[in-house]
Amino acid sequence: MPALKFNLFRLCLSAGILAAGLGIAAGLAQEPGPGEDVFAAPPSEAExxxxxxxxxxxxxxxxFGPVISADGNFLYFTSDRPGGLAGQEFWVSERVNGVWQxxxxxxxxxxxxxxxxxxxxxxxxxALYFTACNRSDGLGGCDLYITRKTKExxxxxxxxxxxxxxASNEVNASIDATGAILVFASDRPGGLGNYDLWISRRAKNPIGAVPLLPEHFRxxxxxxxxxxxxxxxxxxxxFLLPDGKTLYFSSTGRGGLGKADIFKSIFDxxxxxxxxxxxxxxxTPRDDIYFSLPGSGELAYFSSDMRGGRGREDIYSISLPFLIPRRLVHVxxxxxxxxxxxGAVAAQITLLDPKTRQDFAYTESDPETGAYQIIVCKSEAELVVKAKRxxxxxxxxxxAGQAKMLILKDVELVPLSK
Structure with a gap:
């Protein structure tokens, strides 16, 4: 692996096949029905x-570190190539007519x-959760941050x-489909090894309260x-599956085939x-890093230093039907x-669980165009749209049973009587 400016940060991005990076945008699955397996049978090694x-x-x-959008058309990743400010930075490529730009x-x-x-x-x-190191507002060497995309x-x-x-290092965030559980790695005191996984749960928003944007989560x-x-x-x-119970993680402390292997555990x-x-x-014995799945589940994206690449590490796509959940999110x-x-309306869009009435997803429409996008990770939901006046x-x-990943839904709001 290449020498990097901040080795602690890179350490957590550089070992084994890491199932993290699947993320909310990464092919979120629904819970399987009774007696139904989430995954298909493993392919042969040749595949x-x-x-x-x-x-x-x-x-x-x-x-390295690809994060794919739910529609599979935008790929965010990290690179230390020239052309940026310095160090390891965010880059993005858009897929147009099947070709990455x-x-x-x-x-x-x-x-x-x-x-x-x-x-x-x-x-x-x-909104995008990310790891950043040595910032002036940081509490430790590497911290977790959030940034939100707006029209500006x-x-x-x-x-x-x-x-x-x-004051220690916190890296590599993963959240469940409802944004209620955050899993990350840290070398803070109280762990068993040099880096442990830690789990935090978000305080529930009171029923009927205005939904919080991700940056205001408690x-x-x-x-x-x-x-x-x-x-x-x-x-x-x-990487935590949308059910909030199934965890994939990378470990060097359990034996296996390489420097770090991927394991699976389920919380009952x-x-x-x-x-x-x-x-x-x-x-594998090599450094195969970060899987990421689009909502369609067609391909996984990962980075690797396998032979034949263009650089120290390259980003690849691969079909892994046994790793890809059969039931996907809907966009x-x-x-x-x-x-x-x-005309366009600036509105608050919320998804509620119809049984508990608890909100599990929230976004806002673009005030200039009225456009919105929200990801549904459940088989049933209630779409609620609110706006002043x-x-x-x-x-x-x-x-349930909806085959199409993308659902087009325009909303016309009725003005209140003056």
């Missing part, structure tokens, strides 16, 4: 071949002369603060799951199951308009 994304994405330098530097305020790399999108895919561009990154970040004190997950070795990356409400090694189809996209004039719109959504 486990990655396809290099080519020179528009990869460079002669280090390109030349990657562009995301620029400030997200990128700085320090090191930063994408971790996971929020449920509505309008990405907002100034906000440090997640205490109790998530400490996170609880992180808990260490103990020896059920962590070891005296290194557990540097975890009280205890984590014994971690299961995913085996040689996934785990709801449309416009919020005035029912009389047809308009009647509230509410409509149930039954998505």
């Amino acid at each position: 486990n071949k990655g396809v290099n994304l080519g020179p528009n994405v990869n460079s002669e330098f280090s390109d 030349p990657a562009k530097n995301l620029g400030p305020p997200v990128n700085t002369p320090g090191d930063e790399g994408p971790d996971v999108f929020s449920t509505a895919e309008d 561009g990405w907002t100034a990154p906000l440090n997640l603060g205490k109790p998530i970040n400490t 996170w609880g004190t992180p808990e260490n799951p103990g020896p059920a997950i962590n070891t005296p070795g290194w557990e540097g990356v975890g 409400g009280d205890n984590w199951s014994k971690p299961e090694n995913l085996g040689e189809i996934i785990n 709801v996209r449309g416009f919020v308009r005035d029912g009389k004039s047809g 308009y009647q509230t719109f509410s409509e149930p959504m039954a998505l």
